Amino acid sequence: MSSTATISPSDLGVIPSKAEENYLKHDKGILSWIFTLDHKRIGLMYLVSVLASFALGGFFALAIRAELFFPGPTLITHDQYNQAMTLHGAVMVFLVIIPGIPAALGNIILPLQLGAKDVAFPRLNLMSYHLWVLGALFFIASLVISAADTGWTFYVPYSTTTPTAVIPAAFGAFILGFSSIFTGLNFITTVHKLRPPGMTWFRLPLFVWALYSTAVIQVLATPVIGITLLMLIVERIVGLGIFDPALGGDPVLFQHFFWFYSHPAVYIMIVPAFGVVSEIIAVFSRKEIFGYKFIALSSVAIALLGFLVWGHHMFTSGQSVLAGTIFSAITFLIAIPTAIKIFNWVSTMYRGRIHLDTPMLYAIAFLWVFTIGGLTGIFLSTMSVDVHLHDTYFVVAHFHYVMMGGAITSFMGGLHYWWPKFIGRMYNEKLARIGAILVFIGLNVTFFPQFLLGTRGMPRRYYNYLPEFQELHQLSTIGAFTLGIGFVLTAIYLIQSVRKGPKAAANPWGGTTLEWQCESPPPYYNFHDTPEVNRGPYDGYQHLKFDKEIQGYVPAE
Amino acid sequence: MISNLLASTATDASLPKSPPSNDTWMPIDASTFASHVDGLYDFLFWLSVVAALSIYGVMFYFIVKYRAKSREASEVGDDVSHHNTALEITWSVIPLLFCVGIFVSGFKGYVDLRTAPREALEIHAQGQKWKWLFTYPNGHVDSELHVPVDQDVRIIIQSVDVLHSLFIPAFRTKMDAVPGRYTDLWFRATKSGEFPVFCAEYCGTSHSDMIAKAVVHEPGGYDAWMEEIVARLDNMPPVELGKLMYDQQGCKTCHSVDGSTLVGPSWQGLWGKTRTFADGSSAVVDENYIRNSINDPMSQVVQGFAPSMPTYQGKLSDKQINGIIEYIKSLK
Numbered sequence: 013m014s015s016t017a018t019i020s021p022s023d024l025g026v027i028p029s030k031a032e033e034n035y036l037k038h039d040k041g042i043l044s045w046i047f048t049l050d051h052k053r054i055g056l057m058y059l060v061s062v063l064a065s066f067a068l069g070g071f072f073a074l075a076i077r078a079e080l081f082f083p084g085p086t087l088i089t090h091d092q093y094n095q096a097m098t099l100h101g102a103v104m105v106f107l108v109i110i111p112g113i114p115a116a117l118g119n120i121i122l123p124l125q126l127g128a129k130d131v132a133f134p135r136l137n138l139m140s141y142h143l144w145v146l147g148a149l150f151f152i153a154s155l156v157i158s159a160a161d162t163g164w165t166f167y168v169p170y171s172t173t174t175p176t177a178v179i180p181a182a183f184g185a186f187i188l189g190f191s192s193i194f195t196g197l198n199f200i201t202t203v204h205k206l207r208p209p210g211m212t213w214f215r216l217p218l219f220v221w222a223l224y225s226t227a228v229i230q231v232l233a234t235p236v237i238g239i240t241l242l243m244l245i246v247e248r249i250v251g252l253g254i255f256d257p258a259l260g261g262d263p264v265l266f267q268h269f270f271w272f273y274s275h276p277a278v279y280i281m282i283v284p285a286f287g288v289v290s291e292i293i294a295v296f297s298r299k300e301i302f303g304y305k306f307i308a309l310s311s312v313a314i315a316l317l318g319f320l321v322w323g324h325h326m327f328t329s330g331q332s333v334l335a336g337t338i339f340s341a342i343t344f345l346i347a348i349p350t351a352i353k354i355f356n357w358v359s360t361m362y363r364g365r366i367h368l369d370t371p372m373l374y375a376i377a378f379l380w381v382f383t384i385g386g387l388t389g390i391f392l393s394t395m396s397v398d399v400h401l402h403d404t405y406f407v408v409a410h411f412h413y414v415m416m417g418g419a420i421t422s423f424m425g426g427l428h429y430w431w432p433k434f435i436g437r438m439y440n441e442k443l444a445r446i447g448a449i450l451v452f453i454g455l456n457v458t459f460f461p462q463f464l465l466g467t468r469g470m471p472r473r474y475y476n477y478l479p480e481f482q483e484l485h486q487l488s489t490i491g492a493f494t495l496g497i498g499f500v501l502t503a504i505y506l507i508q509s510v511r512k513g514p515k516a517a518a519n520p521w522g523g524t525t526l527e528w529q530c531e532s533p534p535p536y537y538n539f540h541d542t543p544e545v546n547r548g549p550y551d552g553y554q555h556l557k558f559d560k561e562i563q564g565y566v567p568a569e
Numbered sequence: 570m571i572s573n574l575l576a577s578t579a580t581d582a583s584l585p586k587s588p589p590s591n592d593t594w595m596p597i598d599a600s601t602f603a604s605h606v607d608g609l610y611d612f613l614f615w616l617s618v619v620a621a622l623s624i625y626g627v628m629f630y631f632i633v634k635y636r637a638k639s640r641e642a643s644e645v646g647d648d649v650s651h652h653n654t655a656l657e658i659t660w661s662v663i664p665l666l667f668c669v670g671i672f673v674s675g676f677k678g679y680v681d682l683r684t685a686p687r688e689a690l691e692i693h694a695q696g697q698k699w700k701w702l703f704t705y706p707n708g709h710v711d712s713e714l715h716v717p718v719d720q721d722v723r724i725i726i727q728s729v730d731v732l733h734s735l736f737i738p739a740f741r742t743k744m745d746a747v748p749g750r751y752t753d754l755w756f757r758a759t760k761s762g763e764f765p766v767f768c769a770e771y772c773g774t775s776h777s778d779m780i781a782k783a784v785v786h787e788p789g790g791y792d793a794w795m796e797e798i799v800a801r802l803d804n805m806p807p808v809e810l811g812k813l814m815y816d817q818q819g820c821k822t823c824h825s826v827d828g829s830t831l832v833g834p835s836w837q838g839l840w841g842k843t844r845t846f847a848d849g850s851s852a853v854v855d856e857n858y859i860r861n862s863i864n865d866p867m868s869q870v871v872q873g874f875a876p877s878m879p880t881y882q883g884k885l886s887d888k889q890i891n892g893i894i895e896y897i898k899s900l901k
Contacts, residue, residue, distance in 0.1 A: 090774045090832055091875055163771050169748060170731040170773060175876065257749025263732060264747060298637065299646025303657065328734060329745050330752040333683050337676055344668040348661060355660045358628050364646035365637035376628070383624050387617040394613065394671050396678025400606050400741045403734060403769035467594045467610070469587070469738025471769040474777035478765060480587055522643075557643040568643075 019547050021555040021567035026518045027543055029535035034436065038536040049134035052534060054141050055119030056434060059427075062116045063503075065107035065148065070499060072100035077458075077492035080485045083477050093475040094161040095176070099151075101164030102181060106188050107148055109419045110277065113284035114230075115140065115195050117426045118223045120434060122199060124527035124534060125217045127208035127543040132201035136194050143191035150184030153177070163473060165274075166241070168255040168266045172248050179248060182241045189238040192280075196230030199223050208526075210545035214305065217525045217549040221308040222287025225315040229276045229283075233319065237273035240266065264329055271322035279318040281415060283311050285422035286353060289375050292425050293357050295523045296372035297364030300550040303356040310349035317346050327398050336395055343393040350386055354379060369521070370444040374425030377452040381417030385410060388463065406466025412459045424451065424502070431506070432516030436533035438563070439509035443501060450498030457491025517564020524552045528565075585765040585782040587739065599760040599785060600740035605678045607741075609671075616667065682742060685755035689721035696726070696733030696746035698879045699775035700819030701766060709799060712817035714766055714783040716758055717791035723755040730879065734770035737783055743769055758785040774832055774877045778822045807888075811896025814889050823878065826900050833878060834871055837900045845872045859894050 032038075035052045045053055075096045079087050088096065119137065123130055131137050154160050157177040162170055171178050203216070203224045216224075244266070246252045253259030255266045286307070294301040301307065323331060323339035357379060366372070388410045392398050401407060428448075432438055461484040466472075470481045477485065519528040526545075530538055556565040590597040594614065595607050637644050692714070693704040703714050714737075716722045726735055728746035735754065736743035744754040768779035786794060805813070815821055815836075823832035834844075844858075845851045847870045852858050862869060863885065866878035885893075 085831075090777075091877070094771075094774065094776075161773065167732055167771070170771070173731065174773065257747075261749075263749070297635070297646055298644060300651045302651045304651065306657070327679070328743050330747055330750065333680060336679065340675065340679075341672055344672045347668055348665055351664045352657070352661055354624060358624060358631065359656075360651075361628065361631040361635060363649050364631070364635050365644040366632055366635050367637050367640070368632070376632070379628060380625065383621050384617075387620060390617070390668070390671065391610065391613050394609060394675030396602075396606055396675045396682055397610050397613065398675075399679065399682055399743055400610075400738070402743060403736070464594065467596075468590075469596045469736070469765070469767070471736060471767045471777075473771040476777040478584060478586065478780070553645040558640045560641055565643075 019552045019555060021552075021569065023546065023567075024524060024552050024555055025529065025567045026531060027529050027539050027541060029531055030540045032535040032537065032540070034531065034533040035536050036436070036533050047138070049130070049138055050536065051123050051130045051134065051137060052120045052434075052538075054137050055116055055121075057141060058111060058116040058119060058144070059434070061144065061148070062108055062112050065103055066112075066499075067503075069100050069103035069108055070496065072096045072103065074492060074496055076100060077489040079475070080477070081489045083479055083482060083485075085476070090475050091161060094163075094473075095159035097473055098160050098163050098181075099155060102160075102185070103151065104415070105164055105277070105281075106185050107144075107151065109281045109415055109423075110188075110192060111144060111195075112281075112419065112423045113288060113426060114199070114223055114226055114280075115144070115191075117288070117423070117430060118199065118219075118284065119195075121430060121527055122202060122220060122223055123206070124433075124530055124538055125220055125525050125549075126202065126206050126211065127526045127539055127545070128202065128206040129537045129539065131198050132205055133198050136198050140191045140194040140198070143187055143194070147184045147186075147188035147191060150180045150187060154180035154184065165270060166244060166266075167270075168244065168247070168261075168263045169257065171244060172256050179245050182245055186238050186241045186245075189234045189241075192230050193234045196227035196234070199227040200231065203227075208542050208545055214308070215545055215548050216308070217287075218290035218301065218304070218307055218311075219284075219287035219525075222284050222290070222311050225311040226280050226283045228312075229280050229315050229318065233273045233276035233280075236269060237277075240269040240273070243269075264326075264331065267326055267329055268322070271325045272319075275322040275325065276315075276318045278411075278414070279315055281419045283315060285378070285419045286311060288422045288426035288429070289357060289378050291523070291525065292371045292375040292429055293360050294550045295429075295521050296367045296369065296375070297361050298367070298522065298553045299360060299364035300548070300553075301356070302359035302362075303352075304548070304550070306349075307353055307356055310353060314346060314349055317342060321346060324393055324398075327395055328402050340393055340395050344390075347386070347390060347393070354383060354386070367521075369428075370439075370441060370448050371425045371429035371521070373445060373448040373452075374421055374428065377448065377455075378418060378421045378425060380452070381413050381421060381455060384460075385413030385417055388413065400469075401466055403472055404466035405462040405470045405472055408472045409459045409462035409466060412462070416459070417455055421451070421455070424448070427506075429521065430527070431509070432520050433527055433530070433532050433534070435510055435513070436516055437509050437513030438516045438520065439513055440505045443505040447498050447502040447505070450494060450501065454491050454493075454495030454498050458488050458495055459491070461485075461487045461491075514563070517559075517562045519556070519565040520563060522553065522556045522558065522565035524556070525549050584780060585763055587765055588762055595741075596738045597760070597762075597764070598739065598741070599762065599764055600737075600742070600756040600758055602678070602682060602741045602756065603739075603759075605681070609674055609678065613671065682754070685723040685753060686721045689723040689755055690716065691723050691725060692716070694724045694726045694735055694746070696728040696735065696768065696772075696779075697730050697819070698773055699768070699779040699822045700817075701733075701735065701768070701779065701781045702817070705795065707795065707799070709795065709802075710817070711798070712781060712819075714781060715791060715794055716783065716785055718758050718761050718785050718787060721755060721757050723753055726752045726754065731772050732770045733768045733772050733779070736767040736769035737764060738767070739764035739783070745770055761785045761787045761790070774875070775822045805892075807892045807895040808899050810889065810892030811894070811899075812892075814885065814893050815896060818881070818885065818889075820893070833874055836897050839900065840898050844869070846870060847872055847876070854897075856894050859897060860890055863890060863893065 154177040160181040255261040557568040733746040740756040766781040825835040
């Protein structure tokens with residue numbers, strides 16, 4: 013990385029907008045939003061849509077947990093439960109986590125971190141968003157007609173025989189796939205072509221590296237789920253016979269196709285989270301990230317290795333012992349770079365000067381829960397242990413620790429970190445810290461008991477259960493409602509900050525990546541003059557000093 | 570709803586109950602696999618506890634020790650190296666060694682789980698919505714899995730409709746039932762007693778009620794049970810045969826006999842009633858109605874119920890259907 017001696021404080025100052033209006037006020041009227049080509053407006057629309065979907069998915073989650081407070085039928089019927097379980101999974105995966113960090117946060121931040129005026133293809137970017145809305149409408153159509161009850165995995169032959177509206181849901185996911193592919197293409201091109209003068213690959217912020225790796229997976233893996241879902245739809249309509257054994261097809265083939273996408277998709281969800289956490293920990297420790305190159309390149313390595321482990325979802329599917337063995341071995345290989353990243357983040361804190369503002373609280377929560385999520389992954393990649401744990405609550409707990417605990421926690425961290433940049437106003441820090449703590453407690457109380465449930469043999473996707481599992485289920489439900497309260501509180505203070513929050517400085521946290529050299533909220537064209545980069549992304553904390561007047565950092569004279 | 574809440578807390582005597590376990594995390598161990606799986610699980614558990622607590626410990630130590638005083642002070646981290654080859658190699662190699670060891674151990678156990686001995690008692694298990702049926706070497710079909718203790722048992726698994734998965738937590742084993750192909754699992758039970766058998770692969774409406782019982786017999790007990798049940802089936806009055814079919818064939822998963830409504834209508838007081846169907850037509854419950862409901866359930870879905878009953882065409886003999894009709898007659 014470049015030596016800090018060459019940096020002068022003025023390299024870290026705000027690049028003036030020359031009196032342009034900021035992007036929020038640049039144009040007026042609803043159409044100026046719906047048909048905008050501005051990456052920040054598109055990102056903000058994604059953000060609002062993703063958060064609304066999160067509320068919907070969360071509602072289904074609470075319905076599930078409330079029903080499970082007692083064994084036997086209480087609040088909803090068998091079929092309603094199965095539909096809630098399916099929609100919770102499908103909405104959270106396809107509408108929330110996959111687009112959450114890249115399409116919502118990344119859309120706004122990626123060009124800013126590159127000192128660019130927009131993404132490479134602004135129209136394609138708008139089309140991605142419109143396709144997302146269309147896909148979401150198909151999900152809602154399925155919900156209104158007769159919600160699919162297949163689980164988000166759409167396993168055949170159940171999905172080809174159930175009378176519920178599987179086709180709209182599958183077609184919705186098919187369309188969302190295109191949205192995801194276009195975003196990926198756009199981001200890859202943007203990173204290759206729109207870097208400012210002086211920003212070499214190893215001067216890219218780690219969030220950019222993470223988005224880049226994610227984009228590669230999005231482009232390479234998503235077509236597979238697209239074609240698989242299309243085949244499923246054709247199978248349902250005309251009885252094609254690819255998957256249905258009654259027609260000579262093979263249901264295990266579907267599982268291979270499905271996980272060939274859906275395992276890499278796990279990395280579409282978690283790799284951007286690594287990027288967010290890397291940014292936050294460096295800035296709030298006031299210290300350069302430890303092992304920059306490792307973190308950057310391991311994201312790429314994880315992205316590529318992630319294509320070769322899909323069979324670890326299928327140790328009990330009847331696939332051959334040899335295949336299972338190979339998948340298990342590669343899965344263990346992926347565990348190593350993931351573990352090292354955690355060591356790097358913790359080492360970054362060593363002899364730093366740590367600020368515990370809300371984004372950092374979420375980053376610390378991430379380290380806590382992701383460690384548990386990662387370690388329990390080892391249990392599941394160990395084949396003989398997985399045979400017992402597979403399809404039990406242990407798996408449910410594991411992937412919620414990774415997806416909810418990893419991806420959503422870091423999404424929340426990123427949201428709070430960049431919120432002043434998005435909106436130009438600060439939220440109520442005290443309420444935000446309470447919210448973060450409630451979410452952290454709720455998360456652990458909800459999902460930790462589920463490890464025990466699974467170990468004791470409680471299968472997943474169960475509407476009813478044996479009375480011996482009741483106490484742990486009740487604890488889990490209490491945790492889920494704590495989580496719900498935490499998120500409602502978060503929604504309240506964030507909405508309140510839009511109108512009433514104090515004005516945010518350009519650089520409230522003292523970041524050295526380029527988005528902090530842009531005004532808050534950014535002007536329409538981000539940077540009037542393209543910045544020249546002569547330093548690494550985390551160089552120069554010593555050249556920034558906190559100005560109490562504006563509650564933000566300015567270059568030290 | 571209140572009555573539902575109360576009913577749900579009452580224990581259903583027909584559901585299996587896991588015997589108390591002497592392990593903190595795992596359920597009772599009743600097969601030869603348990604010592605391997607539980608041992609490896611315990612190792613992973615304690616390894617995880619040590620790893621997690623070390624990471625948390627160091628992290629919280631740093632947070633407390635290097636906490637910034639205030640924003641105003643504009644402090645920055647000390648100028649220490651952000652790269653340390655020796656440290657990075659150490660923390661890469663140690664997890665790698667652990668991973669290799671764990672992988673090998675898991676692999677060995679898995680090969681063992683998946684390789685059935687040549688000489689084993691073979692029982693066929695058939696998954697269907699929403700019950701398990703076990704066929705024994707003499708042709709007897711039962712909804713319960715009966716096996717002798719200390720003897721190798723191989724279960725050959727198939728499904729007639731969608732995916733299911735045969736899961737016996739006490740034996741630490743599970744295998745998917747895939748329509749159109751056979752899969753298998755094996756075990757050697759080490760403790761006599763009754764243990765729950767679950768369906769672990771989502772299969773629709775009553776997936777969570779697809780629970781059976783595994784009964785492990787003391788030496789000699791398995792043969793005695795088999796003799797007794799065969800003798801009983803041969804001379805069974807129709808009503809009793811109907812009751813047995815009700816228990817075995819999955820009827821009870823959706824139809825109560827005490828008037829409460831499950832997925833389908835209750836059988837209590839059903840005989841002679843007039844039923845109105847989803848299309849508005851109606852019929853009186855008689856022999857033909859019941860026979861038709863069993864063989865072609867979609868042709869007469871009663872108003873207010875979901876069309877979710879699978880057909881039993883060809884799966885029940887005339888004698889068995891007659892038994893069910895007599896049993897329903899008896900439920901006044």
